[in-house]
Amino acid sequence: xxxxxxxxxxxxxxxxxxxxxxxxxxxxxxxxxxxxxxxxxxxxxxxxxxxxxxxxxxxxxxxxxxxxxxxxxxxxxxxxxxxxxxxxxxxxxxxxxxxxxxxxxxxxxxxxxxxxxxxxxxxxxxxxxxxxxxxxxxxxxxxxxxxxxxxxxxxxxxxxxxxxxxxxxxxxxxxxxxxxxxxxxxxxxxxxxxxxxxxxxxxxxxxxxxxxxxxxxxxxxxxxxxxxxxxxxxxxxxxxxxxxxxxxxxxxxxxxxxxxxxxxxxxxxxxxxxxxxx
Numbered sequence: 001x002x003x004x005x006x007x008x009x010x011x012x013x014x015x016x017x018x019x020x021x022x023x024x025x026x027x028x029x030x031x032x033x034x035x036x037x038x039x040x041x042x043x044x045x046x047x048x049x050x051x052x053x054x055x056x057x058x059x060x061x062x063x064x065x066x067x068x069x070x071x072x073x074x075x076x077x078x079x080x081x082x083x084x085x086x087x088x089x090x091x092x093x094x095x096x097x098x099x100x101x102x103x104x105x106x107x108x109x110x111x112x113x114x115x116x117x118x119x120x121x122x123x124x125x126x127x128x129x130x131x132x133x134x135x136x137x138x139x140x141x142x143x144x145x146x147x148x149x150x151x152x153x154x155x156x157x158x159x160x161x162x163x164x165x166x167x168x169x170x171x172x173x174x175x176x177x178x179x180x181x182x183x184x185x186x187x188x189x190x191x192x193x194x195x196x197x198x199x200x201x202x203x204x205x206x207x208x209x210x211x212x213x214x215x216x217x218x219x220x221x222x223x224x225x226x227x228x229x230x231x232x233x234x235x236x237x238x239x240x241x242x243x244x245x246x247x248x249x250x251x252x253x254x255x256x257x258x259x260x261x262x263x264x265x266x267x268x269x270x271x272x273x274x275x276x277x278x
Contacts, residue, residue, distance in 0.1 A: 024188040024197065027146065027161065029077040032063065033244055033259045034148060034191035036074070037233035038157050038183035040226070042269030043150045044233030047074050048241055050260035051096070054082040061096040064264040065103045066274040067149060068114035072266055073099060076191035077145030077164075081129065084136075093129040095145055098122050111151030111158070119147055119162050119176075126164065127173045134170040141168050141175070148191060152270050157183050186225025188233075194257040196244040200236075207252075211243035230267040234277055237265060 035046040047064040061080065067073035075096055083090040102118045109117065135141070147162045158180065165175040183189075190197050199208040200217050211217065216235025223232065243249050244259040253259070265277035 024190045024201070027076065027189070027191045028193045029143070029146065029191055030193050030256070031078050031258045032076055032192055033194050033197075033241065033257070034063070034074045034076045034189075035197070035233075035237040035240060036148070036150065036159065036189040036191075037228065037230075037236070038159075038185060038187045039228055039230055039233070040185045041271065042152075042230060042267065043072065043157060043159075043183075044230040044237065044265070044267050045072055045074055045150060046234070046237035046241060046263060046265045048245070048259045049262040049264070050258050051080045052078055052258055053080065054090075055085050058258060058260050060260070060262060061094070062100060062264065063096055064266060065099060066266075066276075067103055067118065067151070068106065068109035068111060070268075070270070070273045071111040071114055071149060071151035072268045072274055073103065073114075073118065074148045074150075074191070075099060075145060076148060077143065079145055081126070081144065083133070091129060093126050095122055095126075095147075098125055099147070111149070111153070115149040115151070115160050115162075118149075119178075122147060123164075123174065123176065130167060130174060131171055135166040135168065139166050142166050144174070146191065150268055155270055159183050159189070186228055192257060192259065194244050194249070194253050194259050196249045196252060196259070197240050199252070200240045200243050207248040208243055211239050211246075214239040214242075230269070234265050234267065238263070 031052045032050050033048045037044045049060045051059045051061040063075040065073045079095040081093045102121050144164050144166055149160045160180050163177045200211050216239040219232050220236045241263045267275045
């Protein structure tokens with residue numbers, strides 16, 4: 001009996017199991033939704049277009065860019081830091097516009113240089129702004145925004161996330177925390193606090209059944225994660241952003257997350273470089 005049981009376990013181990021999509025890696029941020037998926041040869045990246053103003057209005061910013069000659073950059077969190085309404089003199093640090101200006105002026109930069117220098121430009125403007133301003137109450141020490149750079153090192157995908165936190169006191173520099181990851185095919189990263197991606201990926205709510213039934217999510221659930229293509233991810237991301245920006249999505253997220261159009265999509269491979277899918 002024991003021998004038969006051992007043989008059964010051994011034979012089962014030889015049969016490859018169906019490999020479903022990996023669980024997403026979530027990096028919380030109240031404003032915006034960045035989606036990144038990795039394949040055997042690169043990345044698919046999507047971004048919403050929301051920016052939160054000091055008066056509570058939501059406006060539009062571009063948050064996905066080609067970075068250097070063969071990389072991509074996405075922005076998560078509050079990309080426009082503004083003085084409060086009613087301040088005698090009101091100023092702003094717009095991270096999206098700083099990034100846009102840098103990438104436009106450095107089209108041929110390599111991945112390591114581009115990531116380092118665009119963050120240096122952002123940090124310099126941010127710390128100049130913060131030098132004469134107190135962080136303000138609960139804002140002190142809080143996460144504010146992130147710069148996500150995707151590229152290649154020795155032909156392998158690399159994802160570098162640089163997170164910026166407000167200082168604890170006036171005149172102090174923002175705290176910066178940088179992490180580096182080597183994504184594997186099938187990895188999925190979500191930068192945002194929306195509950196909608198989970199509903200589209202694996203939820204049961206009838207309110208999101210139409211979005212779960214779109215070709216992108218259906219294909220994502222059916223294919224082994226290591227076989228996903230950049231176009232498979234783009235279809236999935238399009239459905240997730242549509243759902244997050246729908247009435248159902250706004251109702252589910254309420255004040256937890258802000259996600260708004262216009263949306264941007266891109267693929268990034270070592271062979272073809274950055275391709276915008278607007």
